[in-house]
Amino acid sequence: MTVAVPADSRRDRHIPWLFVLGFAIVIAVNGTMIWFAVGSFSGLYTPKPRDRGLHYNDVVAAQQARDTLGWRIAPQWRPESDRLELTLTDRSGAPLVGARVTVELVRPAEKRPPIGVALAAVDGGRHAGHVDLPARGNWDLDIVVERDGERFAQTQRMFLK
Template identity: 25%
Template structure:
């Protein structure tokens, strides 16, 4: 009987094998859960044809240099959210002088996915202020990409991250 009790408390190869299999089983299960959650919340790349955009990067830099020489500035002055709708107000200026008679168009989208992308059309409020009504404006982060154009055909691209209250 004494021999049987001493064998019962020993760590054997079978015990070690079961512990190793259990450890890696738990690790595998945790990885599967986290990978599924990651893929479900962010389905993949949201930028179409990124390789071709990279090939034309020098063209984008040249456009930015032209815009820089214009001396225009843009500032988001007000972001208001009322339920599911809202509005965005932007101030446009050149050398501290308000720019009027601009045509502003753009898109508002969520950073992580394109399900809620929506077009923006700005109306002039005067004195360099432009306002756009937003139909579906949930709380959180939004990326705004706009293009302002004057009567001479000069354009200015604006990109801004907006946090809706």
């Protein structure tokens, strides 16, 4: 008795090519994701990270000097008026009067230049200024306070909506 084996149908000949097509789609999607990842945020926050790393002990000393001052900064965001307010206090909790304050807003997940914020002294230890945000979301506030030759720098992350 002889068993007849049917000839290859058209559908069977395409099955290996379906596997090739499936792998090609996976490779194309992964390649696109890699392209977007490499072309977006680099992950570097400072312009010269190597130099900062080489002078790390200087950075630690500056942070310790800042901590010995005992100054405190309490930022508040007023979304209804797009207003940033800072309350500055010294070690004892008294208002830090006569300080000069500079603030830059940095978007941590995007390559865009920092936004400078012009702050004016409102009253004892309080400074405020208007900010035109190009986008809502997480922002790093790079705050520098100077008074009587002392310099206090701090970065705080805030969600500005």
